[in-house]
Amino acid sequence: MNSIVCIKRVPETAEATLKIASDNRRLEEENLVFAINEADNYALEQALLLQEEFGGDITIVSVGPEKTDEIIRMALAKGATSAIRITPTDMAELDPFAVASLIANEVEDLDYDIIFTGCVASDDGFSQVGVTLAEILGIEHISMTIEMEAGEDGATVNRELEGGLMAKYDVKYPAVVTIQTGINEPRYASILGIKRASSKEIRVVDSVDIGGKRVNLEKIYFPPPGKMAEIIEGGPDAVAEKTCEILKSKGLL
Amino acid sequence: MSLNYDLPDDAVMMRNTVREFAEGEIRPVAMELDQKAEFSPELTKKMGDLGLFGVFLPEKYGGAGLGYIPYIVAVEEISRVDGSQGATVAAHNSLGIGPIYYFGTEEQREKYLPQLTTGEKVWAFGLTEPDAGSDAGGTKTTAVKDGDEWVINGSKIFITNGSTPYSLGCTAQAVTGTRSDGKKEYTCFLVEQGTPGFKAETMHNKMMWRSSITSELYFDDCRVHESAMLGERGEGFHQMLDTLDKGRLSIGAMGLGCAQGALDLALKYTKQRKQFGKYISTFQVNAFKMADMFVEIENARNLLYKATWLYEQGRKEYKLWASMAKLHCSEVAYRCVNHAVQLHGGYGLMEENEVARLYRDQKLLEIGEGTSEILRWVIARRIGCYDV
Numbered sequence: 001m002n003s004i005v006c007i008k009r010v011p012e013t014a015e016a017t018l019k020i021a022s023d024n025r026r027l028e029e030e031n032l033v034f035a036i037n038e039a040d041n042y043a044l045e046q047a048l049l050l051q052e053e054f055g056g057d058i059t060i061v062s063v064g065p066e067k068t069d070e071i072i073r074m075a076l077a078k079g080a081t082s083a084i085r086i087t088p089t090d091m092a093e094l095d096p097f098a099v100a101s102l103i104a105n106e107v108e109d110l111d112y113d114i115i116f117t118g119c120v121a122s123d124d125g126f127s128q129v130g131v132t133l134a135e136i137l138g139i140e141h142i143s144m145t146i147e148m149e150a151g152e153d154g155a156t157v158n159r160e161l162e163g164g165l166m167a168k169y170d171v172k173y174p175a176v177v178t179i180q181t182g183i184n185e186p187r188y189a190s191i192l193g194i195k196r197a198s199s200k201e202i203r204v205v206d207s208v209d210i211g212g213k214r215v216n217l218e219k220i221y222f223p224p225p226g227k228m229a230e231i232i233e234g235g236p237d238a239v240a241e242k243t244c245e246i247l248k249s250k251g252l253l
Numbered sequence: 254m255s256l257n258y259d260l261p262d263d264a265v266m267m268r269n270t271v272r273e274f275a276e277g278e279i280r281p282v283a284m285e286l287d288q289k290a291e292f293s294p295e296l297t298k299k300m301g302d303l304g305l306f307g308v309f310l311p312e313k314y315g316g317a318g319l320g321y322i323p324y325i326v327a328v329e330e331i332s333r334v335d336g337s338q339g340a341t342v343a344a345h346n347s348l349g350i351g352p353i354y355y356f357g358t359e360e361q362r363e364k365y366l367p368q369l370t371t372g373e374k375v376w377a378f379g380l381t382e383p384d385a386g387s388d389a390g391g392t393k394t395t396a397v398k399d400g401d402e403w404v405i406n407g408s409k410i411f412i413t414n415g416s417t418p419y420s421l422g423c424t425a426q427a428v429t430g431t432r433s434d435g436k437k438e439y440t441c442f443l444v445e446q447g448t449p450g451f452k453a454e455t456m457h458n459k460m461m462w463r464s465s466i467t468s469e470l471y472f473d474d475c476r477v478h479e480s481a482m483l484g485e486r487g488e489g490f491h492q493m494l495d496t497l498d499k500g501r502l503s504i505g506a507m508g509l510g511c512a513q514g515a516l517d518l519a520l521k522y523t524k525q526r527k528q529f530g531k532y533i534s535t536f537q538v539n540a541f542k543m544a545d546m547f548v549e550i551e552n553a554r555n556l557l558y559k560a561t562w563l564y565e566q567g568r569k570e571y572k573l574w575a576s577m578a579k580l581h582c583s584e585v586a587y588r589c590v591n592h593a594v595q596l597h598g599g600y601g602l603m604e605e606n607e608v609a610r611l612y613r614d615q616k617l618l619e620i621g622e623g624t625s626e627i628l629r630w631v632i633a634r635r636i637g638c639y640d641v
Binding site for chain 2: 070073074077188189190191192193194195197198
């Protein structure tokens with residue numbers, strides 16, 4: 001069983017001090033640390049688990065600048081077979097449709113059963129590349145997968161719905177499956193894997209003009225400060241009581 | 254050819270993967286293991302699974318076949334989080350695996366190395382004795398030939414990984430006679446656990462590296478077959494010097510990692526702690542301390558990586574650089590943990606705070622595998638201070 005895993009290099013923003021660049025369309029990258037998008041890491045692990053069970057090749061595909069090779073090499077160190085990096089002239093000029101079109105252009109002739117992507121990218125939060133890719137390729141797709149049982153010709157997947165509901169689907173290959181965090185436990189790249197990754201190929205292609213852009217990023221910005229947080233005053237008992245009231249009113253207790 | 258300060262790809266990947274491992278697997282348990290003074294076989298096995306034992310060994314012995322730079326980066330990243338696990342990794346690789354790989358016969362390599370790279374078994378290096386520390390020429394342990402066996406008598410002290418439940422054995426240096434120049438002849442022997450007359454006991458109540466095992470080794474008419482000799486008779490002194498020279502690179506990496514860990518903790522804390530209505534990281538007295546730490550750490554890193562690079566290039570002068578790197582990295586670590594505790598104020602004095610453990614763990618680095626004093630003597634001699 002062959003699979004393709006789409007991964008994205010994103011900045012770690014949770015604890016970083018963010019600054020917007022002067023063109024208002026991107027972050028200042030100087031003091032940011034970049035890593036593989038979290039959901040994509042789970043998507044990669046899902047492909048590795050399938051490879052362990054069924055054998056076959058894993059091809060990594062990523063759209064990004066040269067520095068993306070760092071996360072691609074880690075994916076190769078974990079056990080992926082080979083990789084394709086599509087180099088855009090400017091990441092900020094790409095929308096999800098353009099990214100999906102670029103990927104489709106590279107993978108349509110490959111021999112694959114499943115294309116895995118993370119369900120959402122932590123930087124732009126679009127959740128669109130996976131499903132758009134499936135539509136362009138004309139294959140089935142399942143989004144937000146939280147459990148997966150793969151067979152030779154198809155897979156049974158579970159999706160998590162609101163209100164504690166789950167939904168179960170059957171999907172035939174070839175298909176795009178977008179993966180939620182928590183579906184598995186991503187492995188560490190082994191040190192032997194690091195050694196082996198150095199001899200694996202990363203094929204670099206220039207992005208072609210697919211003319212597919214649908215939305216244009218106007219600017220990114222910090223929203224103006226909103227309503228201040230409510231500070232609960234008083235002794236421990238009073239604070240506890242008031243906190244419980246608030247949680248109850250929100251249906252959380 | 255231009256000067257290049259970029260690490261090779263494999264070392265960058267090593268840093269990423271070992272940092273992720275250290276944060277995910279070691280940091281959550283480090284404090285409890287330290288408080289209980291407990292060696293963790295589970296964690297050791299996990300480090301073995303990752304490939305941390307035998308980084309520089311060929312794949313046929315179970316290693317990863319990488320160079321020394323990725324190995325040094327790995328020790329640095331483990332030690333950034335926990336000195337005890339850093340010690341287990343550095344000692345097992347440099348002192349346990351190293352001598353068998355570099356000096357052992359093919360038979361010895363095949364017998365021991367595959368077991369030592371999985372993390373299920375560790376090996377120790379017995380050099381230091383109760384009366385022979387810096388003065389390594391004062392060792393009293395002897396080995397006497399009897400038929401096709403050698404009979405070892407004596408004891409060793411402060412031996413890392415000597416008495417873990419998973420110790421496979423140790424390399425023991427012994428006096429085997431007198432050389433033609435009148436000096437002692439040294440030879441090393443591979444002694445397996447369970448050999449009659451060999452006993453390894455764990456030393457307790459350590460101030461530092463509390464979840465790494467430090468041992469005393471006793472040899473009482475301990476008989477080993479002549480095939481257990483490491484290399485040739487009389488090579489023991491050279492083997493010891495060579496092992497310690499390379500070992501200094503990994504102790505340097507422990508100092509560097511410890512210093513970086515201290516700065517990271519200090520930055521995190523001072524950016525959360527407010528006094529006089531301001532974050533204390535913004536007080537100049539504190540900010541400048543951390544700026545100094547940053548500069549010193551970068552300086553130490555460059556010296557250590559250069560020493561490691563010289564070694565990888567096969568250049569003999571690496572030995573001097575390894576001495577400088579070990580001396581400097583361990584003393585930078587000293588200044589960094591001292592600043593880091595100061596920046597934590599009263600909270601830095603509490604064992605609930607990681608910075609207290611780094612403060613304790615640092616001290617060994619100025620003493621073990623060549624004290625700062627011995628290293629200064631090595632360097633002073635090398636630059637000609639005594640040639641008058």
